[in-house]
Amino acid sequence: MTDIPKVDLFVIGGGINGAGIARDAAGRGLSVVLCEKGDLGExxxxxxxxxxxxxxxxxxxYEFRLVREALIEREVLMNAAPxxxxxxxxxxxxxxEDRPFWFIRLGLFLYDHLGGRKKLPGTRRLNMLRDPEGAAIVDKYRRGLEYSDCWVDDARLVLINALDAKEKGATVLTRSPCISARREGGVWRLTTRDTMTGEEREFEAKMVxxxxGPWVTDVINRVAGSNSKRNxxxxKGSHIIVPKFWDTHNAYLVQNTDKRVIFIxxxxxxxxxxxxxxxxxEGNADDVKCEEDEIEYLIAACNRYFKEKLTRDDVLVSFSGVRPLFDDGKGNPSAVTRDYVxxxxxxxxxxxxxxxxxxxxxxRELAERGLKRISKFFPQMGPDWxxxxxxxxxxxxxxxxxxxxNKLKQDYPWMPMSLRRHYARVYGTRIARIVGEATSVEQLGRHFGGDLYEAEARYLLREEWAKTVEDVLWRxxxxxxxxxxxxxxxxxxxxxxxxxxxx
Structure with missing residues (x-):
């Protein structure tokens, strides 16, 4: 009989919080298993x-503390994964017609100063009739403001946290839901099932x-047989992807008539x-999809501001996600706190x-605070890192x-600029793990179109848990x-x- 692996932590959920916790815990010297019922970040x-x-x-x-903490984290993450x-x-x-100008300017003043901003430029006023950022906007909107935030490849942020956890000793199981978790003799006995192979694995853990995320109460009730007063x-948040319809490099934030804001x-x-x-x-989080009225809503919000009008035919892709927000009793979905408990x-x-x-x-801060909360159970645990x-x-x-x-131009002079940029943005300093000893594009193997070559696909199969076409092409x-x-x-x-x- 095979011995059941014994670990300190068994983490259920391979989204950003689960991957971040697995990484942090593994870096503190704890033994960790991370299991995800689908793909990482799916x-x-x-x-x-x-x-x-x-x-x-x-x-x-009035979520001043949450905004301040998020602004501080913004620069921490920029430094960690540029x-x-x-x-x-x-x-x-x-x-x-919506919020007064002074009110927005005050909000952006607080936004600039709450988090100790160091790297990002501050807010500036715009004349929308004169500044290039206003060229795409209809002339009735004469004034504007410009501020800073950051873009992130969200799926890869999850992925690189899981990679770091793995490289620090964690076991990462994808497409392996936890089908059973029971307390027995002061420890947890857990079973996972690989949905692609049917293989079941058992683990013993000191803590779960x-x-x-959206399935947190399902795990509490159905899997662990426990209960919680919290919920x-x-x-649901839906997005659409369309051809870019303005010439400058900036993004836009527009106010809609219902006081919501839309990012473009x-x-x-x-x-x-x-x-x-x-x-x-209210439905099953696995079945979420973007509805036609949501697409119309987003198009209408854009068309209120932009000279070039979008139509339904411009929508290339739509997608939806379900945000698992802590239920603080607020009626308006936009007012529900984005904090965690x-x-x-x-x-x-x-x-x-x-x-x-x-x-x-x-x-990252959630993971760090969560591990502090459980430190009494693991006195051997290392410090914050x-x-x-x-x-x-x-x-x-x-x-x-x-x-x-710029250095990559010297290292890979034979590589087309678009491909070099793709590898740099997606894999950063790990580009050599994809390229290997190749000294020409031909040595990257079969070309599937665009910037996709066989060498990258083989790397994703080998190192990044890619098990379906969608894993590679979408996430x-x-x-x-x-x-x-x-x-x-x-x-x-x-x-x-x-x-x-x-x-």
Whole structure:
């Protein structure tokens, strides 16, 4: 009989919170298993607005502490992963019918100063009729403001946290839901099942951390047979992707007539990402999808401000995610706090930490605080370490991405500029793990279209838990937005053949 592996922590949920906790705990010397029922970041964490931001609109709900902490984390994360997190300037055209100009200017003054901003430029006023950022905006909006936040590749942020956890000794299981968790003799007995192979694995853990996001209460009730007085409120946020319809490099933040704000961000070079909606959601989080009325809502918000009018035919892709917000009793989904809450159940000497709420920007801090909360159970646990530590691929001198990218021109003079940029942005300093000994494009193997070559696909299969075509084309990269249907089909045929070989 095979011995059951014994670990300190068993983390359920491979979204940003679970991956961040696994990384932090493994770096403190704890033995960790991270299990995810689907792909890493497949749920909420890859369906965000792709921003590391303080949450400007949260100031309106007096969430000053949350905004301050998020603004501080914004620069921490920029330094840790400059390849996937970078500054973005937002133009906010002022609508006289909505919030007054002085009110927005005051909010941006607080936004500039609450978090001890060091790297990012501050707010400036714009004349929308004269400044280039106003050229795409209809002439009735004469005044505007410009401020800073950061872009993030959300799916890869999850992925590199899981990679770091693995490299620090954690076991990472994807497509392996926890099907059973029971307390027995002061420890947890847990069983996972690989949904692709049917293989079941058993573990013994001193503690379970429930970071299942929208499924947190399902894990509490069905899997662990426990209970909690706390709950999450599910709020659906939908986005659309359209061809980019303005010439400058900035993003836009516009106010809608219902007081919500909509982000319109440059995406993948020639596209725009527009979102998000905020709708209470009662259904199965696995079945969430963008509805037609949400698409119409987002298009209408853009058309209120921009000279070039969007139509339904411009929408290339739509997607939705369910945010698991801590239920603080607020009626308006936009007013529900984006803060997080911990709940510890110590029944039977086998503790369970449940996590309610949270947001991408504060995930690292959430992990750090969560581990402090459980430190009494693990006196051998090491100290805090993640604040100044680079992420996999982010270990660049002075966190200077542009200097790093310029050096790649010398290291890989044979590589086309678009491919070099793709590898730099997605993999950072780990580019050599994809390129290997290649000295020409031909040596990267089969070309599937766009910037996708066989060498990258093999790396993702080998190192990053890619098990489906979507894992490669949508979450680990965004190649799907740059390949024709025929090219996607060709890649799918090749990929399935490689999976069959490995089986």
């Amino acid at each position: 749920g909420t964490s890859s369906r965000s607005g792709k921003l590391v931001h303080g949450g400007l609109r949260y100031l309106e709900y 390849h996937i997190i970078w500054p973005l300037r937002f133009t906010l055209p002022h609508s006289p 951390i429930n970071a299942a 999450v409120r599910l709020v 961000n440059p995406y993948e070079g020639d596209k725009a990402l527009i979102g998000t909606t905020d709708i209470s959601y 911990f709940d510890i159940d110590e029944t039977g000497g086998a503790p369970l930490l449940n996590i309610f709420g949270g947001k991408i920007t504060t995930y 993640t604040e100044g530590a680079p992420m996999p691929g982010g270990d660049m001198e002075n966190a200077d991405f542009e200097s790093f990218r 680990r990269t965004k190649h799907i937005l740059h390949l024709s249907e025929e090219e996607q089909a060709g890649f799918a045929e090749w990929f399935e053949a490689r999976l069959a070989e490995a089986a």
